Amino acid sequence: MSSMLTRGMEVKARAPGKIILSGEHAVVYGSAAVAAAIDLYTYVSLTFPPPSQSSDTLALQLRDVGLEFSWPTKRIRETLPKTIDNPSCSPTSCSGETMKLITTLVEEHSIPESKIEIAAGVVVFLWLYTSIQGDKPAKVVVSSELPLASGLGSSAAYCVSLSGALLASSNAVNLDFSSEDWLSLSEKEEKLANEWAFEGEKIIHGKPSGIDNTVSTMGNLIKLESGALTSIKSNMPLKMLITDTKVSRNTKALINSVAERRDRHPDTMTSVFTAVDYISNELASTIQLSSSNDLAVVEKEEKVEELMEMNQGLLQCMGVSHPSIETVISTTHKYKLSSKLTGAGGGGCVLTLLPALLSASVVDAVTAELEQRGFRCFHAGIGGGGLEIRFGGRL
Ligand SMILES: Nc1ncnc2c1ncn2[C@@H]1O[C@H](COP(=O)(O)OP(=O)(O)O)[C@@H](O)[C@H]1O
Numbered sequence: 001m002s003s004m005l006t007r008g009m010e011v012k013a014r015a016p017g018k019i020i021l022s023g024e025h026a027v028v029y030g031s032a033a034v035a036a037a038i039d040l041y042t043y044v045s046l047t048f049p050p051p052s053q054s055s056d057t058l059a060l061q062l063r064d065v066g067l068e069f070s071w072p073t074k075r076i077r078e079t080l081p082k083t084i085d086n087p088s089c090s091p092t093s094c095s096g097e098t099m100k101l102i103t104t105l106v107e108e109h110s111i112p113e114s115k116i117e118i119a120a121g122v123v124v125f126l127w128l129y130t131s132i133q134g135d136k137p138a139k140v141v142v143s144s145e146l147p148l149a150s151g152l153g154s155s156a157a158y159c160v161s162l163s164g165a166l167l168a169s170s171n172a173v174n175l176d177f178s179s180e181d182w183l184s185l186s187e188k189e190e191k192l193a194n195e196w197a198f199e200g201e202k203i204i205h206g207k208p209s210g211i212d213n214t215v216s217t218m219g220n221l222i223k224l225e226s227g228a229l230t231s232i233k234s235n236m237p238l239k240m241l242i243t244d245t246k247v248s249r250n251t252k253a254l255i256n257s258v259a260e261r262r263d264r265h266p267d268t269m270t271s272v273f274t275a276v277d278y279i280s281n282e283l284a285s286t287i288q289l290s291s292s293n294d295l296a297v298v299e300k301e302e303k304v305e306e307l308m309e310m311n312q313g314l315l316q317c318m319g320v321s322h323p324s325i326e327t328v329i330s331t332t333h334k335y336k337l338s339s340k341l342t343g344a345g346g347g348g349c350v351l352t353l354l355p356a357l358l359s360a361s362v363v364d365a366v367t368a369e370l371e372q373r374g375f376r377c378f379h380a381g382i383g384g385g386g387l388e389i390r391f392g393g394r395l
């Protein structure tokens with residue numbers, strides 16, 4: 001394997017979004033949650049200028065929101081001398097003091113009020129970039145197939161793909177630069193990218209559980225409980241209809257609202273989180289492929305449906321449902337289908353299990369009714385790959 005990335009060569013990273021089948025919010029307090037990667041990705045392209053092009057800027061283009069940023073490397077050096085003097089591949093948390101300094105760099109650009117939540121993503125970029133690459137001039141372009149701020153883990157896919165591209169262009173990752181395929185990282189390299197991404201998620205979410213960045217890095221189907229990870233092998237079809245209510249929400253605000261409710265009712269909320277823990281564990285063992293799990297697919301689906309409904313009831317109890325989510329649930333219920341919110345709730349996306357034997361005409365009818373109500377429905381492949389890297393041609 002070659003070990004030097006040539007200047008002017010493009011490094012691409014892609015990381016998937018996710019659905020949470022059970023356990024969102026409760027997982028922040030140590031309950032189990034089950035999540036799967038979906039085949040919708042965020043892409044990051046990173047290029048260091050070739051020696052023939054003298055450049056002294058770090059440029060970031062966020063295509064999904066139509067925003068571009070650039071900073072003279074001199075400005076970065078004078079603002080963040082401590083960070084850029086010690087670029088390192090070992091994950092560290094952004095201190096309050098550094099966060100303030102980075103915020104001054106972000107505030108040098110005007111972000112329209114309607115897109116102000118993107119500022120957290122720009123802070124993440126500057127933190128990850130300067131920590132791993134120092135003040136090298138470069139151009140970074142981000143684009144995503146995921147709806148942003150909708151519960152499908154766009155923040156994690158953003159943090160994971162950025163970490164992946166930054167590490168792949170450092171000495172921390174050993175990949176074959178001459179290959180034109182999408183390449184997976186070793187277990188150790190994945191762990192490093194996941195840990196950096198978690199530091200990014202902390203900036204966006206405040207108090208993330210780590211499930212989103214972990215499933216985005218590793219792909220497949222996982223259970224996370226008190227930080228402990230179990231990989232789930234399933235042979236169930238697990239087809240989901242994803243309905244985007246198009247009601248935008250902010251994960252950090254929803255995590256804070258659950259924390260406040262927990263402060264007001266500590267014992268009651270602890271019981272709710274414990275109930276979610278049982279639901280996630282039961283769901284994990286229902287879908288898990290094992291010799292002791294010999295239920296027919298139809299029986300497994302009925303169990304999953306009931307567990308999804310119970311989880312939704314408890315999410316409502318945590319205060320993170322929304323009238324738009326309730327409308328999707330009652331609409332799908334008319335077709336005898338079970339649904340639950342996915343991600344932080346408060347709007348965003350809803351999952352509806354589509355049993356293997358469900359006729360296409362029912363899927364078409366429920367989709368048409370949801371879309372007629374103004375929602376957007378789509379399907380996504382579940383349980384696919386995680387973070388991958390690809391090297392592009394020279395400029
Ligand atoms: N493709 C992207 N471009 C820019 N910022 C992004 C992108 N994807 C995610 N983000 C950042 O993540 C935030 C959304 O995260 P969050 O509220 O956790 O929603 P979710 O993770 O469910 O999509 C955005 O406001 C932005 O700061």
Ligand SMILES: C[C@@](O)(CCOP(=O)(O)O)CC(=O)O
Pocket residue numbers: 023024025026027028150151152153154155205207208209210211212251255342343344345
């Ligand atoms: C609410 C939570 O469980 C999931 C948040 O997912 P999303 O950002 O809404 O896609 C938070 C977390 O686990 O970190």
Ligand SMILES: [Mg+2]
Pocket residue numbers: 153154155156205212251
């Ligand atoms: Mg998020």
